[in-house]
Amino acid sequence: MMDTLILGTSDNDISEAAELIKQGEVVAIPTETVYGLAANAFDENAVRKIFAAKNRPCDNPLIVHISSFDMVYDIAKSVPELAYKCAELFWAGPLTMIMPKKDSIPLVTSGGLDTVGIRFPSNPIAQKIIEKCGLPLAAPSANLSGSPSPTNAARVYEDMSGRISAIVDGGESDVGVESTVITFENDGIRILRPGGISREDLLRVCDNVIVDEGVSSKLPSGTVARSPGMKYKHYSPKADVILIDSDIDGFRKYVVENKTDNTYCLLFDEGEAVEGVPYLTYGDDSIEQAHNLFERLRQFDEMGAERVYARCPEQSGVGLAVFNRILRSAGFNLIKL
Ligand code: TXA
Ligand code: MG
Numbered sequence: 001m002m003d004t005l006i007l008g009t010s011d012n013d014i015s016e017a018a019e020l021i022k023q024g025e026v027v028a029i030p031t032e033t034v035y036g037l038a039a040n041a042f043d044e045n046a047v048r049k050i051f052a053a054k055n056r057p058c059d060n061p062l063i064v065h066i067s068s069f070d071m072v073y074d075i076a077k078s079v080p081e082l083a084y085k086c087a088e089l090f091w092a093g094p095l096t097m098i099m100p101k102k103d104s105i106p107l108v109t110s111g112g113l114d115t116v117g118i119r120f121p122s123n124p125i126a127q128k129i130i131e132k133c134g135l136p137l138a139a140p141s142a143n144l145s146g147s148p149s150p151t152n153a154a155r156v157y158e159d160m161s162g163r164i165s166a167i168v169d170g171g172e173s174d175v176g177v178e179s180t181v182i183t184f185e186n187d188g189i190r191i192l193r194p195g196g197i198s199r200e201d202l203l204r205v206c207d208n209v210i211v212d213e214g215v216s217s218k219l220p221s222g223t224v225a226r227s228p229g230m231k232y233k234h235y236s237p238k239a240d241v242i243l244i245d246s247d248i249d250g251f252r253k254y255v256v257e258n259k260t261d262n263t264y265c266l267l268f269d270e271g272e273a274v275e276g277v278p279y280l281t282y283g284d285d286s287i288e289q290a291h292n293l294f295e296r297l298r299q300f301d302e303m304g305a306e307r308v309y310a311r312c313p314e315q316s317g318v319g320l321a322v323f324n325r326i327l328r329s330a331g332f333n334l335i336k337l
Pocket of ligand 1: 031033034035036037060061062063094096098110113115116117119139140141142177178179180181192193226227228229230
């Protein structure tokens with residue numbers, strides 16, 4: 001156990017965060033998606049500390065964060081043609097592109113793969129920290145493995161106090177769900193994890209954009225996941241989350257007939273309340289839902305919820321990312337009425 005320093009966003013504090021990272025330590029940093037646990041992507045020992053702090057399986061690769069496009073050439077062996085177009089439209093921003101990795105990126109960082117996910121975050125604090133380090137930073141979401149990703153510094157502290165050197169408090173994350181992860185194949189794009197950049201956005205780059213089967217369904221056992229993260233349990237609060245795909249009347253009826261003690265609802269808005277059943281709301285549109293989802297899952301834990309019936313989000317635009325996350329937090333327990 002170590003003391004975890006809380007830093008702000010003054011030039012001094014940012015310099016201190018960068019200094020710790022350059023010395024091989026792990027520092028939680030804000031990004032526009034969720035908070036990340038950052039370390040020098042080139043330094044095996046530093047990267048091992050990330051895996052230890054999270055209890056993360058060592059075959060689940062980390063995303064490498066950069067603060068200028070040119071840093072791609074220090075990390076990727078070759079850059080797919082479509083990646084330039086994606087970068088032009090969506091970097092800096094919540095898009096991670098998988099590319100063949102250079103030997104400079106240790107296998108510890110890439111979870112043993114010969115590819116690496118690269119992201120140029122738009123959050124100005126994240127950019128400043130990467131710039132000050134002068135290094136690409138490996139950074140997974142700053143939660144304990146399996147828990148909902150943190151979207152503010154207090155939630156990072158909850159999971160990481162005593163496990164990392166410092167946390168830079170940059171306020172609330174803007175998007176609230178992690179970046180879109182894509183890979184390039186057959187002159188097209190495959191979405192491995194939906195996020196802030198939607199399929200509809202990516203269709204501006206090329207007309208061949210496939211959503212991987214693993215995004216909206218459980219991969220059959222025995223299949224090799226294209227993205228190792230797909231096979232692990234994710235975003236789970238202590239409560240059993242049950243996702244209900246129905247209109248509001250069907251939803252209410254189902255909750256009334258099936259509720260037990262400590263049952264809660266996750267609703268779009270308070271107008272949907274079910275009499276006698278406590279609830280939280282996560283918003284009427286996909287942007288709001290993405291922004292709120294992980295925080296609500298953590299709030300249910302604090303409230304001692306044992307079961308949560310959740311309204312099913314739209315699956316278009318950023319909604320696909322919301323659906324993907326809530327489906328996993330429900331352990332794929334989706335009831336269609
Ligand atoms: O928005 C984000 O992406 C956040 C912030 C901190 O940048 N980071 C994040 O990292 O969500 P993490 O480690 O929690 O999720 C990374 C996902 C995992 O599902 C991992 O399996 C996948 O990206 N991934 C990373 N590198 C990969 C690769 N080379 N091939 C396939 N999947 C990869
Ligand atoms: Mg994560």
